[in-house]
Amino acid sequence: MSAAPLAMPPLDFSASPYTGLTRDHWCAYADYLLRSAHRHATEDHANLYLPGATSAYGRKSDSLEAFARTFLLASFRIAGDPEGTRWLANWYAKGLDAGTNPANPDRWPTPGELDQAKVEAASLAVGLALTREVLWDVLPQRVQEQLVAWFETVIGQAYPPINWVWFQIVVGKFLAGVGGRYSEADIDAGLAIHDTLYRGHGWFADGPERAYDHYVGWAFQVYPQLLQLMAPEDPRVTARAALDGERLADFLDDAVHLVGADGAPLIQGRSLIYRFAAAAPFWAGQFAGHTRLTPGVTRRAASGILKYFLDRGAHNADGLLTIGFHSEFPGMKQSYSGAGSPYWAAKGMMGLALPAHHPVWTAVEEPLPVETGDTQRFITAPGWQVDGTVSDGVVRIRNHGTDHANAGVRVADSPLYARLGYSTATFPDLAAESVDNAVTFADAEGRLTHRTGFEFLGQFRQDGVQVGASRFTAHWIEVDPDGGPDHGSGAAGTATPGPQVTVVSVTRGAVELRLVRVRSAAGSGARLRIGGWPVDTAAGLASEVRPVGWGGNLDDAGTWHREAPHPAGEHLAIPWVGTAGAVADADYAAVVVLSGEGSPTGTCGAHFVANGRFAFADGATIDVDAVFSRLGSSILRRNPRVHSTTSQR
Structure with missing residues (x-):
């Protein structure tokens, strides 16, 4: 026999104008x-x-x-x-x-x-x-x-x-x-x-x-x-x-x-x-x-x-x-x-x-x-940069400091720790290999790399824009089936190294300019994948990833689907862009957006303008070369970029 239904007092919006709960x-x-x-x-x-x-x-x-x-x-x-x-x-x-x-x-x-x-x-x-x-x-x-x-x-x-x-x-x-x-x-x-x-x-x-x-x-x-x-x-x-x-x-x-x-x-x-x-x-x-x-x-x-x-x-x-x-x-x-x-x-x-x-x-x-305005905040210990938007009430973090591991460790990504982004509106894909908020590489069999063990490079704010970065050697993991119980860490196994990667998140509100610097890719034959936010198709959220006509050519795109229940819905979808063929040593850039109901139109109008400056939809701009320079020329050595012929969109 089921329990009696929950009986609650009437909501009281005089004492609790936001929730009604007393x-x-x-x-x-x-x-x-x-x-x-x-x-x-x-x-x-x-x-x-x-x-x-x-x-x-x-x-x-x-x-x-x-x-x-x-x-x-x-x-x-x-x-x-x-x-x-x-x-x-x-x-x-x-x-x-x-x-x-x-x-x-x-x-x-x-x-x-x-x-x-x-x-x-x-x-x-x-x-x-x-x-x-x-x-x-x-x-x-x-x-x-x-x-x-x-x-x-x-x-x-x-x-x-x-x-x-x-x-x-x-x-x-x-x-x-x-x-x-x-x-x-x-x-x-x-x-x-x-x-x-x-x-x-x-x-x-x-x-x-x-x-x-x-x-x-x-x-x-x-x-x-x-x-x-x-x-x-x-x-x-x-x-x-x-x-x-x-x-x-x-x-x-x-x-x-x-x-x-x-x-x-x-x-x-x-x-x-x-x-x-x-x-x-x-x-x-x-x-x-x-x-x-x-x-x-x-x-x-x-x-x-x-x-x-x-x-x-x-x-x-x-x-x-x-x-x-x-x-x-x-x-x-x-x-x-x-x-x-x-x-x-x-x-x-x-x-x-x-x-x-x-x-x-x-x-x-x-x-x-x-609820009072757009928020920007750095939380240094976990390496999070926070962007909240009053229009839709969503809080997002871009994560360059948390993976439930330590720098240099080579294990599988923990879905609840190692993604590049988390929010109050999206539930992570629970598969370790995923394009969920990722910069990853696919080999000939379609296996995806992991980033756990990355190095946190720092964060700063300039002209109303937040910047955070991390660097890692992407690696494929052959998971050890006897690796022990799951207590949050990524699964251990045999690691095969791939390209060296630096990821920079340049954020303002719902929009992230994700800069990806790839090195030592020769011979890997791997295809680059830049993945967006995981959204339930019934949740009223918009998740978008698009190239921005700067750096290496991102000539492939798609949406990954899981048509099965997940902890916050019934059908998960993750958009991605990447390279159709083997990735080259180059700089790549994509705009990654998560917006909810109420977000203003034109949120995705961010684009590159003259002289390597990136402009957000509200007019805020930032110089990409200056971003790399400020993060440290000794860490992020500037190399010639491969310029794309893709038109700006």
């Missing part, structure tokens, strides 16, 4: 998700055996995951409304007892027995800390002792040097607060690793690679703020408060520019099945005031993200969150994904821990940056 809507949706999940719980409430996918860790792990992540959501509801949520506290108290009772044959695996339990232990610890007076303090001593013993198995455990260090930190701080055993060395080591992953202006890399994604926000920025709530008087925590707060504020200055007018977060990076978890850092900024965003902008961003997914089928007819992005899409499953995994979306609802009288709930929504 705290009452957030509460109603949280309760709906919780009640729907509870229908699949065991009688003792310890395990939620949700229907659907099973992770590599098995059903026992997945059932713990579902309990812990829904409990995290419940803890936000309880913390923000203790009197109105007694039913939640009572429901989870029963499960906490059964799950940690050593005599229960259906008990949870401990963090000492199962790696995934290390992750879920953090959600349990955070939830218990936030609801201490309502839940922990009223648990029988026997249950408290069971929980402490279960948590204590994290002591001395090895955690990978990525966002996982926070799972050990928060459990350790919870144990310290309730009189359990804990390791100061574990906490200090985790915080030290956290700091080594900092890359400046609020940005962290999720490990030693160039791994920039939503984990920067919902992990590295959220847990330091939760720690301040869990242990506000701890000297170690208070000593870090200003530093962690400044980093969060810096990050939010960038993050608010990565939300589209329709509420879509930037569609990039792994674990996108967590959907509205992308709202978490906006709420985190309000907990201790570590944000320069007003309460009205904060709620506009967070509610916009939630509404985006509500409107696109995030939960199924049974009221359950599914593996997918809009609606269910099993192809997004990674090795660690189970039916309970999507409930890390709970992080995006942490604003419910703030009471109804908090300014973030009482302020009137204010517009996002992309």
